[in-house]
Amino acid sequence: xRLKIEHSSKIDPYTEETLMKxxxxxxxxxxxxxxxxxxxxxxxxxxxxxxxxxxxxxxRKALIDYRQQEFRQGLRESLxxxxxxxxEIVSGGKQSSVLVVRGLAKHLLKALDLxxxxxxxxxxxxxxxxxxPEKAIxxxxxxxxxxxxxxxxxxxxxxxxxxxxAEQYIINYDKLHNKLRILDMEKSVDLESxxxxxxxxxxxGILCERxxxxxxxxxxxxxxxxxxxxxxxxxxxxxxxxxALKLTTGTFQHECIPVFIELKRLAxxxxxxxxxxxxxxxxxxxxxxxxxxxxxxQKCKLLILLDGLDEVATDYKNQVVEDIKKIVSNYSQNRxxxxxxxxxxxxxxxxxxxxxxxxxxxxxIDSFINNWFRSYEDTEAETAKACWQxxxxxxxxxxxxxxxxxxxxxxxxxxxxxxxGFPQNRANIYKEALDILLKKWAAQxxxxxxxxxxxxxxxxxxLLLSEIAYKGFKANKLxxxxxxxLNQIQNFIDNNLNISQQLESDEVLDSI
Numbered sequence: 428x429r430l431k432i433e434h435s436s437k438i439d440p441y442t443e444e445t446l447m448k449x450x451x452x453x454x455x456x457x458x459x460x461x462x463x464x465x466x467x468x469x470x471x472x473x474x475x476x477x478x479x480x481x482x483x484x485x486x487r488k489a490l491i492d493y494r495q496q497e498f499r500q501g502l503r504e505s506l507x508x509x510x511x512x513x514x515e516i517v518s519g520g521k522q523s524s525v526l527v528v529r530g531l532a533k534h535l536l537k538a539l540d541l542x543x544x545x546x547x548x549x550x551x552x553x554x555x556x557x558x559x560p561e562k563a564i565x566x567x568x569x570x571x572x573x574x575x576x577x578x579x580x581x582x583x584x585x586x587x588x589x590x591x592x593a594e595q596y597i598i599n600y601d602k603l604h605n606k607l608r609i610l611d612m613e614k615s616v617d618l619e620s621x622x623x624x625x626x627x628x629x630x631x632g633i634l635c636e637r638x639x640x641x642x643x644x645x646x647x648x649x650x651x652x653x654x655x656x657x658x659x660x661x662x663x664x665x666x667x668x669x670x671a672l673k674l675t676t677g678t679f680q681h682e683c684i685p686v687f688i689e690l691k692r693l694a695x696x697x698x699x700x701x702x703x704x705x706x707x708x709x710x711x712x713x714x715x716x717x718x719x720x721x722x723x724x725q726k727c728k729l730l731i732l733l734d735g736l737d738e739v740a741t742d743y744k745n746q747v748v749e750d751i752k753k754i755v756s757n758y759s760q761n762r763x764x765x766x767x768x769x770x771x772x773x774x775x776x777x778x779x780x781x782x783x784x785x786x787x788x789x790x791x792i793d794s795f796i797n798n799w800f801r802s803y804e805d806t807e808a809e810t811a812k813a814c815w816q817x818x819x820x821x822x823x824x825x826x827x828x829x830x831x832x833x834x835x836x837x838x839x840x841x842x843x844x845x846x847x848g849f850p851q852n853r854a855n856i857y858k859e860a861l862d863i864l865l866k867k868w869a870a871q872x873x874x875x876x877x878x879x880x881x882x883x884x885x886x887x888x889x890l891l892l893s894e895i896a897y898k899g900f901k902a903n904k905l906x907x908x909x910x911x912x913l914n915q916i917q918n919f920i921d922n923n924l925n926i927s928q929q930l931e932s933d934e935v936l937d938s939i
Contacts, residue, residue: 428532429595429712434539442549448559448594450602451533456517459538460546461505461524505543512537559597563673567593567684574726575719585714592713597672599711604665604687618662618669625652625663625782637785641670641678647780649755650764654784657834660766663784664732667764671730683762684723685730690747691738698746700754704731727760736775737768740906748775786831792818795833799840814843823849829856865889882927883935891919891935912936 428449435443445455480486502524506516512534519526528535538544568590572581605618624637644650644667654660668685670678688703701720708716723729731754739747755763755778765779787795793815800811818827818839826849829835838860842849845863850856865885895915899907916932 428536430536431540434536437539437545438547442547445549446532446536447591448598449532450598451531451536453532454529455532455535455549456527456529457535458548459509459526459528459544461502461526461543462545505541508541508543509538514538559594559601560673563597564590564594567596567672570682570684570728571713571719574722574728575715588712588714592708592711596708596711596713600668600672600685600687605669618665624785624788626785627780627782641667643782644670644762644764645678645680647782648762649776649779651776651779651781652764652766652784653769653781654766655769655832657832657837658784658786659833660768660784661734662833664734664764664766668730668732681730681762683728683730685732687732687734690733690735691740698743698750700731700733700750704729724754724758724761727758729758730762730764733763733765735767736765738905752776787833787836788831792827792830792836795836796840799837800844810844813847814840817843817849822851825853826851826856829853862889883930883938887919887923887926888939891916892939894919909936 428446428451430443430446434446438446442457449455477483477486480489509516509528512530514528514530514534517527517529528538535547535549539547568586571589571593572586576585607618625640625643626637627643640663652660652663665687667679668687671681671683671685686704686707688700688707693703701724705716705720708720713719720729733751736747751763751765752775755776763779765776769783796814796818797811800806800814805811817823818830826839830839838856839849841863842856842859845859850859865888895907895912898915899905913932913936916935920926920928920930920932920935
């Protein structure tokens with residue numbers, strides 16, 4: 428996580444290190460000191476006088492009671508703010524401005540922004556995995572320093588900044604690209620735990636035997652990763668990046684820094700792959716980023732992972748393709764991997780070796796199911812074992828065929844987790860999975876807190892989404908402008924008598 432300069436005065440070095448290494452979802456326990464209520468820091472204005480009391484002792488007691496009430500009132504306001512941040516008050520906070528809180532690291536970081544919080548110390552770290560091993564940090568930092576400053580003498584302050592930035596770069600990559608958490612999974616699953624294999628297409632267009640994905644990434648400088656929706660293309664790119672970053676297993680053999688770019692998020696009129704790469708390093712606070720990127724590209728030290736070429740809006744597709752061709756041509760010795768859905772590939776890049784994502788085999792399916800059902804309750808009930816055994820029964824042969832694709836295997840796990848069984852009809856599997864997704868999503872995230880969706884209703888929401896999907900599918904359209912969606916929602920409201928006509932289309936869209 429990123430700390431602000433003003434946070435440093437409120438925390439000790441250990442707490443600073445802990446929060447910098449945290450992704451945000453780790454649970455921490457901390458001692459927090461609150462400032463005194465403003466009324467207590469000024470000359471007291473007492474609403475009564477000594478002469479109103481029969482003795483000095485009674486006056487002193489009344490004075491103490493008054494000050495305690497004033498203090499508790501001010502403390503209550505501070506505690507409300509901490510509660511809004513979902514920080515649990517473990518102890519203290521009633522008679523003292525020193526208290527122990529428990530909550531997520533990201534919420535503790537937000538607490539440091541409160542003016543009432545003057546000090547925070549991590550007392551007991553409950554969970555903070557070693558996401559960025561020292562070996563990986565050192566490797567990235569040394570490579571950065573070597574490229575940027577060559578044989579120059581580098582100040583210790585500059586070195587320190589690079590090491591901190593390298594650590595943040597690895598932690599951020601892990602957070603964005605290595606965690607899979609859907610709905611009520613107790614803990615996120617590391618994508619590294621899911622093996623990805625590919626099939627190579629040779630020049631005659633014949634599929635070869637399965638080969639390990641990382642081996643192909645080591646072998647080929649330019650890769651075009653193809654596959655159907657949900658087949659694991661993005662997972663493969665992310666895994667290659669993780670291997671290149673950490674080198675914990677030594678499977679990626681090239682000395683370069685991976686940069687993962689989702690093309691759909693960057694496609695716009697002033698699109699530039701190079702600008703996107705620079706931004707990735709600037710956001711981790713590396714020093715002299717533009718100079719470094721220019722040198723790194725020239726020295727062939729980047730692994731550029733471009734995800735989702737098929738998801739780029741049609742208006743910008745040619746521009747994006749030309750920009751990719753330009754950077755590949757100008758910096759041809761770097762390594763490039765692009766992912767694209769099979770039907771969307773139009774041989775844009777002739778120099779790229781095409782590889783197809785292979786279906787999951789039994790080992791991968793079993794591993795995925797075990798990763799999904801790994802909560803304490805599921806482990807005790809052996810849910811994963813029961814799911815795998817049912818999937819292998821002869822009557823579910825066609826259902827098991829679906830499990831070869833990661834996205835559809837996700838659907839199967841959702842359905843089994845909800846009903847402890849599988850429908851034998853494929854269409855019913857899709858329907859049940861989508862119903863579970865929408866209902867659980869609604870229950871966990873939205874309906875309880877959103878009066879608009881509560882009034883609109885889940886069944887109507889499903890009908891509305893179905894209409895939008897049908898019209899988009901019929902028109903072969905993947906992207907919609909806000910105005911188009913608002914018009915469709917308004918038509919849906921106008922043509923359904925059971926829906927309150929006071930609902931606004933923009934409120935419904937924003938709620939969904």
